[in-house]
Amino acid sequence: MRHGRILLALFFWLLSTAPAWAQGVTITGQVLGEGPAPVEFATVVLLKAQDSTHVTATTTDATGAFSLPGVAAGSYLLKTSFIGFSSDSRPVQVTAGEPVARLTVRLAANHATALKEVTITATRPTIIQKPDRMIVNISNTVLASGYTALEVLEKSPGIYVNPKSESITLNGKGATVILDGKKTYMSEADLAVFLKGLQSNEVQQIELITSPGARYDAEGPGGVINIVTKKGLQDGTKATVTAGGAFTKNSRQNLGLSLNHRRGAMALSAGYTLSARQVTTTEQNRLDYLDEATGQVLTTHKTDLVNPSRSLAHNYRAGLDWTLSPRTSVNLYLRGFTSDKTRNATAATQLLRYAATPDSTLLSLTDTKYGTTQYSSNLGLRHTIDSVRTISADLDYSNYDSRQTNLIVNSFTTPEGKNLAPGISLRNVLPTAIQILAAQTDYEQTIGTHKLEAGLKFSRVETDNDARYEKLDREIDWVNDPQRTNYFSYKENIMAAYLSYSGKINKLDYRIGGRLENTQSEGHLVTSNILNKRNYTNFFPSILLNQAVGKDDFLSLNYSRRLQRPSYQDLNPFIYFQDIYSYSQGNPFLRPEYANNIDLTYTVNGTYVIAAGYSRTNNLISWVTQRETPNSLVTQSRAENLNSQSQYGLTITAPYAPFAWWNISNFFNGYYSIYSLQSTENAPQTIRGFSGVYGMTNDFKIKGGWNASVSGYFQSPAPYGVSRNRGQYSVNLGLQKKFLADRLALRVVYNDVLKTSRALTDTRFSNLRTRSLYRWDSNFLQATLTYSFGNQKIKASSKSRNASGDEESRIK
Numbered sequence: 001m002r003h004g005r006i007l008l009a010l011f012f013w014l015l016s017t018a019p020a021w022a023q024g025v026t027i028t029g030q031v032l033g034e035g036p037a038p039v040e041f042a043t044v045v046l047l048k049a050q051d052s053t054h055v056t057a058t059t060t061d062a063t064g065a066f067s068l069p070g071v072a073a074g075s076y077l078l079k080t081s082f083i084g085f086s087s088d089s090r091p092v093q094v095t096a097g098e099p100v101a102r103l104t105v106r107l108a109a110n111h112a113t114a115l116k117e118v119t120i121t122a123t124r125p126t127i128i129q130k131p132d133r134m135i136v137n138i139s140n141t142v143l144a145s146g147y148t149a150l151e152v153l154e155k156s157p158g159i160y161v162n163p164k165s166e167s168i169t170l171n172g173k174g175a176t177v178i179l180d181g182k183k184t185y186m187s188e189a190d191l192a193v194f195l196k197g198l199q200s201n202e203v204q205q206i207e208l209i210t211s212p213g214a215r216y217d218a219e220g221p222g223g224v225i226n227i228v229t230k231k232g233l234q235d236g237t238k239a240t241v242t243a244g245g246a247f248t249k250n251s252r253q254n255l256g257l258s259l260n261h262r263r264g265a266m267a268l269s270a271g272y273t274l275s276a277r278q279v280t281t282t283e284q285n286r287l288d289y290l291d292e293a294t295g296q297v298l299t300t301h302k303t304d305l306v307n308p309s310r311s312l313a314h315n316y317r318a319g320l321d322w323t324l325s326p327r328t329s330v331n332l333y334l335r336g337f338t339s340d341k342t343r344n345a346t347a348a349t350q351l352l353r354y355a356a357t358p359d360s361t362l363l364s365l366t367d368t369k370y371g372t373t374q375y376s377s378n379l380g381l382r383h384t385i386d387s388v389r390t391i392s393a394d395l396d397y398s399n400y401d402s403r404q405t406n407l408i409v410n411s412f413t414t415p416e417g418k419n420l421a422p423g424i425s426l427r428n429v430l431p432t433a434i435q436i437l438a439a440q441t442d443y444e445q446t447i448g449t450h451k452l453e454a455g456l457k458f459s460r461v462e463t464d465n466d467a468r469y470e471k472l473d474r475e476i477d478w479v480n481d482p483q484r485t486n487y488f489s490y491k492e493n494i495m496a497a498y499l500s501y502s503g504k505i506n507k508l509d510y511r512i513g514g515r516l517e518n519t520q521s522e523g524h525l526v527t528s529n530i531l532n533k534r535n536y537t538n539f540f541p542s543i544l545l546n547q548a549v550g551k552d553d554f555l556s557l558n559y560s561r562r563l564q565r566p567s568y569q570d571l572n573p574f575i576y577f578q579d580i581y582s583y584s585q586g587n588p589f590l591r592p593e594y595a596n597n598i599d600l601t602y603t604v605n606g607t608y609v610i611a612a613g614y615s616r617t618n619n620l621i622s623w624v625t626q627r628e629t630p631n632s633l634v635t636q637s638r639a640e641n642l643n644s645q646s647q648y649g650l651t652i653t654a655p656y657a658p659f660a661w662w663n664i665s666n667f668f669n670g671y672y673s674i675y676s677l678q679s680t681e682n683a684p685q686t687i688r689g690f691s692g693v694y695g696m697t698n699d700f701k702i703k704g705g706w707n708a709s710v711s712g713y714f715q716s717p718a719p720y721g722v723s724r725n726r727g728q729y730s731v732n733l734g735l736q737k738k739f740l741a742d743r744l745a746l747r748v749v750y751n752d753v754l755k756t757s758r759a760l761t762d763t764r765f766s767n768l769r770t771r772s773l774y775r776w777d778s779n780f781l782q783a784t785l786t787y788s789f790g791n792q793k794i795k796a797s798s799k800s801r802n803a804s805g806d807e808e809s810r811i812k
Helices: 001-022 150-152 188-197
Strands: 025-032 043-048 054-058 065-071 074-081 089-092 102-105 127-132 133-136 160-163 169-170 173-179 203-209 223-233 236-247 251-263 264-288 298-326 328-353 357-384 390-413 418-447 448-472 477-481 486-505 508-525 530-547 554-566 575-579 582-585 593-604 608-618 623-625 635-641 644-659 662-676 687-702 706-715 719-720 721-723 728-739 745-750 759-764 768-775 780-791 795-796
Touching: 025 043, 025 089, 054 065, 065 418, 065 448, 074 102, 089 102, 127 644, 150 160, 150 188, 150 203, 150 223, 169 173, 169 328, 188 328, 223 608, 251 780, 328 575, 328 728, 357 575, 357 759, 390 575, 418 575, 623 768, 662 719, 687 719, 687 721
Parallel strands: 025 102, 173 223, 582 635
Antiparallel strands: 025 065, 043 054, 043 074, 074 089, 127 133, 133 203, 160 169, 203 223, 223 795, 236 251, 236 780, 251 264, 264 298, 264 768, 298 328, 328 357, 357 390, 390 418, 418 448, 448 477, 448 486, 486 508, 508 530, 530 554, 554 593, 575 582, 593 608, 608 644, 623 635, 644 662, 662 687, 687 706, 706 728, 719 721, 721 759, 728 745, 745 780, 759 768
16 A cells, blocks of 8 residues: 555645646647538648747547647647648747637638549548557448447457457457446446447447556556447537348347437437347357376267347437536436346257267256346536646446346256156346446646646445345255355455656657556355455556657557456356356456556558567466366356466558559458466466457449448467367458438448358367357348438547446446
């Protein structure tokens, strides 16, 4: 705690002395084109009026806004330019200690008479590389239209969505997923359902923040994935209605309504999405039980699992942004989510002994009903003290409730199909309740050409899980099963403080920061009266250096230390059964994993990117499947801490346009990973290997206003913890046409045309060998209609945050 007291003292000292540091003002403004519509990615350059010496520069965001902080007193010339528009040049006078009035720059379209028959259309690049993040402009792609947000993530560079668990990783490591700068307070499963209900036409862009600064929570070794939705507009009202459906082997339907209204200082937004799915997944498993001394196969279990399910999800949201005064604004954001799912799974497990001789077959029928309700709220306040200082505060509350019931009936048959004595029949009720309260305050100040950021955060989490198991006794009465019934409660407090200092020296931009987090947790296994308390403090430094080496070339070096705390459900010792021979269970004694990451990125012409990196992760959390006891035929899957993971990575992004009507995006992500498993029982000492993903998207402009897309990816075999995933590939098609002055859009996508998506996984311990083949609803043909009415001038969402960023992503 000594480090915490030092950092807190330094934080308050900086706040008390900050006013004396102010050496410059911030020039802000907005660039508009015809309409007037905001001009995104316009170049804004500030020059000295006397000799036109370059001072600083920036580009506008999706709203056309720009900011040039830390400008010293003097006379300047502001130049603004963008392709297809005439440049603008105007004088700007800066007086020490006095704010500069917000500028409005209007660019006139460049209608050259010599080019009367040529139409120049300037579009945003699909991928934009910045020193600390990659921005993928989803709204600029055809293929993303008609997909769900989860499928859009799956097709973004460096992101992998596990098809079975639907967990999301970035560059091979766990990542924190946020929505418009706010966390989602959902489990992995519920986050996946939520993202399936969020349609891609609602997504503006995805930010892959691989080098988060100290301001971000330290959670997520791979970084932060920020999904930015289309939200906000110029004065007026806009509404969008979306309806879509796919009917192949599986079916999916979605219906959505989005409303936005802005009038003067107040902006309102609301939305609702209904998503229904009827899906059948299949899984084929083979488990070989080996003699530990000779490696001979003693017994084999071959399981064929058919898992049909039906789900219905409701997403609803409402937001208010209110500018109380030129210096003060407040926002309120509410979000709700409900989901109901039923499943009737059938698993047939053939038992083979020695020489593959059939013994018997276990037939396991599982009826599952699962429902969840989650709501969250965020209240934010932002106040500009003066031209160089800003303070903000956020308060968040989230409540999560889920209830799952399972009825599992097991029976045995002989190889001839005759019924044997009934097996064990089980039923259970698995409720989960989670409450999260978080508060955060942030302070920003420009100091000449530099910027200081500091902040404090507190969060409290309480979970309650009372699992009830019963088994059928003599086929008459249901009686309590004391071996499986369990009551688990968990409480956690996290206190954090951070400092970050950034600026520019000649052509070198830098950002140096540190974040201190203290965690106090208490896990209580009430049934067995086991109490597990922890109190640990960690420091997370981050450094980012960005050197310009040409007009549009730059070299970036960044280092960060981050962690991944166990999800609340990974800590929960609930038992989840497939049948009497296999089950999974949480581990209340899991420790956090810690990652040190360093990356070197070279960007050429602002477009082509080559990045090399190294990371070292200790206490890596991975699910491990083992025998319950050395000679048991029952397998247990359990989250464990592996010793470490070392990873060397190379990433290449290379867009190319062979013709004006054809754009190609190429992406390659390759890793060499080394897993150390010395402390994992029955596992190899070391697992190592290469993994790589290559993706390509082709966008075509066709006569008559049609747009088409062909995309695909190839994923090589890859080690992952104690398992090895086989390679796979997929090809996708997309077609789009707009009508009625672009208000009505028809989008058709055909996903996984060749039906090649599947997950094939191998695992080998000294006495257990497994192979699993999993197939999901990747192959579908979907048509989506979107109609927009009202004011069509869209602005990107505000850069709001929520205080509970870390905690919500751990509800898995």
